[in-house]
Amino acid sequence: MAVWRPARAVRPALFYAGTTLVCAVVGFPIYWMVASALEPGNLFNFPPRFFPTHPAWANFTHIFTVNPLGRWLANSLFVAAGTMICSLGLGVHAAYGLSRFRSRPVDALGFLMLVGQMIPVTVLTIPFYIMFRSLHLIDTLTGIVIATTTFSVPMCLWMLKGFFDGVPRELDEAALTDGCTRLAALYRVILPAALPGVVAAATFGFMLGWNEFFFASTFLGTETKWVATVGLVTYMGQYFVEWSALMATAFVITIVPAILFLATQRYMMAGITQGAVKA
Amino acid sequence: MRRERRVFAVGLMAPTAAWMLFVLVYPVYVTVRNSLHNVGAGFDPHPAFVGLRNYAALLADPIFWHAVRVTALFTLGNMLGSFGLGLLTALLLHERFHGRPFARTVLLLPWALPQVAAVVVWRWLLQVQYGAFNYVLWRLHLVSTPSVQWLVRPTLGLYAVLMAAVWWQYPIATTFLQAGIESVSVDLYEAAGIDGANGWQRFRHVTWPGLGHVRNVLLLMLLFWSLGQVIIIWTLTGGGPARATQTLAILVYQRAFSDFQFGSAAALATIVLAVALTIGLLYYRLTLQPAREA
Secondary structure, three states: OOOOOHHHHHHHHHHHHHHHHHHHHHHHHHHHHHHHHOOOOOOOOOOOOOOOOOOOOOHHHHHHHHOOHHHHHHHHHHHHHHHHHHHHHHHHHHHHHHHHOOOHHHHHHHHHHHHHHHOOHHHHHHHHHHHHHHHOOOOOHHHHHHHHHHHHHHHHHHHHHHHHHOOOHHHHHHHHHOOOOHHHHHHHHHHHHOHHHHHHHHHHHHHHHHHOOHHHHHHOOOHHHOOHHHHHHHHHOOOOOOHHHHHHHHHHHHHHHHHHHHHHHHHHHHHHHHHHHHO | OHHHHHHHHHHHHHHHHHHHHHHHHHHHHHHHHHHOEOOOOOOOOOOOEOOOHHHHHHHOOHHHHHHHHHHHHHHHHHHHHHHHHHHHHHHHHHOOOOOHHHHHHHHHHHHHOOHHHHHHHHHHHOOOOOOHHHHHHHHOOOOOOOOOOOOOOHHHHHHHHHHHHHHHHHHHHHHHHHHHHHHOOHHHHHHHHHOOOOHHHHHHHHHHHHOHHHHHHHHHHHHHHHHHOOHHHHHHOOOOOOOOOOOHHHHHHHHHHOOOOHHHHHHHHHHHHHHHHHHHHHHHHHHHHHHHHO
């Protein structure tokens, strides 16, 4: 006998309502950034207009004329790519070592890297300022890359190690018996097998470089050398804030890491948890 | 063969070890050394040795103790907020439902934003006259005026910073906890189902204990991410209003680059480093060591 039980229908409905609510609340700030970026004028509307009825696409060209935004983005790209390359270059080898050649000194390095990740950026701004002054790296993008690797190399290393641990050791041995040198075994056999990890670490290194703010805002004095994050914050700090243009700028700066993240989401998330939890 | 293996291992690790000596060990050494000297704005190459006087001055400074309190509050709020929201969303995403991939993307996206972009959005949401956040609160009758001064009133500053920080941080917690929940054996859930356990009982007796290790690691990571959270605080409030969000990590920066007291800043930095090292040791024992003993 089919009895209509309200609980059966109410539960999924409640679940969907709850999920929608959570997604709406959490997603709103991002929606609001996009919607505000498309509003014409200064956004001095009360009550706020929640849907841009006349999207002002011109905002997105306007922001490239009020600020050297193109230049800033190019600088960010340089820092992000530099950070990514350095972290991968160092991280791949050290992570392989940490995965396959455990010993006391190797573990000590692993621990050092762990601690490296945990230091607040501001603590290191001062010594880097002193070091870079004597090395003539103040006001250079190279300096920013160097300083950022303090955080990106450890993170990439731990991510990659998690993925290397997932590659069976038999593969190393098979490659060696086939006459590969140890290094060739790493490059030709292990790396391809751990490709998701390499993608995850590369994305992470890139995002860390792209998001870098403290070193850049402390060491880069010349406006044309600023990276996008510094430019954005300076723009926000101006006396007269043009909110719609500011939102459009924030949106443009977000696109690159957001697309990268969305494209590599699965690997990134696996990488972060593996590297941290299993170790 | 043995020897060749060892040479290879050294070759793998040496470049990274050398690099970290340059970008981590040496800066830390400089910091500790400066903390024992009277380093001012001029960076005198031979500053006077003052022993522990910088530390003594800090411990006698009410601003330091205020920063300790703010750090504790911020850390607690950021950990609990991120963990709570992370657990809620991880449990949601564990269910199979229509639109799950979309919900997953929406829920994880905040973390993909550069922190400064997140701050710009929150500044606009919390804007006094035209901010959407105040408007919504006001329409829901949660506040009596549509112009709550989130970033101006000292009593509200920490809440504003926590909102932005938790919103940006929690997706990592979601990811960890989702991985943790998925690793709980399906058999346990089936057994619980046969025993007639309801949703809460399943969570309380199966999911929660099953999360044990992941939960501990996540809480530790949230702890050091909270201690290291400076971009959101600095760009949203700059440590203000009236020092309301001045954490230790923010104070280090201000001592150095606003007050130009590099010796005092270095002593403060060394204290923060010691705390980070302690957490690091805990973390090490929790993750790396069991792997070696196994």
